[in-house]
Amino acid sequence: MFTRDEQQAIVLEYFGAEENEGPPLCPRCGESLQVKSSVASAFGLQVDVTCSNCRHSFSWAQPQPERLWKELHLHYFLEAHHRGNAPHCPYDDCRVSSAEFEGGVLQFNCPFCNRRGRIRQETG
Secondary structure, three states, X not given: OOOHHHHHHHHHHHHHOOOOOOOOEOXXXXXXXXXXXXXXXXXXXXXXXXXXXXXXXXXXXOOOOOEEOOHHHHHHHHHHHHOOOOOEOOOOOOEOEEXXXXXXXXXXXXXXXXXXXXXXXXXX
């Protein structure tokens, strides 16, 4: 069984890794962990982590209710997006995902702290 601190570190590493990096390594044996994420309607984002070598596993669900970004954060994310960079959450350093909607609206979400918000891109 992974300790609570190990679980937290694994999830933060998973969400903080760049897309081209592999999965986190098991803190017990050093093997690559198998990570599956899903959206559970009652809990939000859920992550199941298993080490096929030492057989330790756990499930993690977003512990925080949905919260809004500050306007300053949204402008920072928008600028990073325009530069082609993946923004990172200023609270937990996880990768912030984005989705684009009609009318030039972008939504930015942190999978760990569950902050989210939308901002309209200015067209010029």
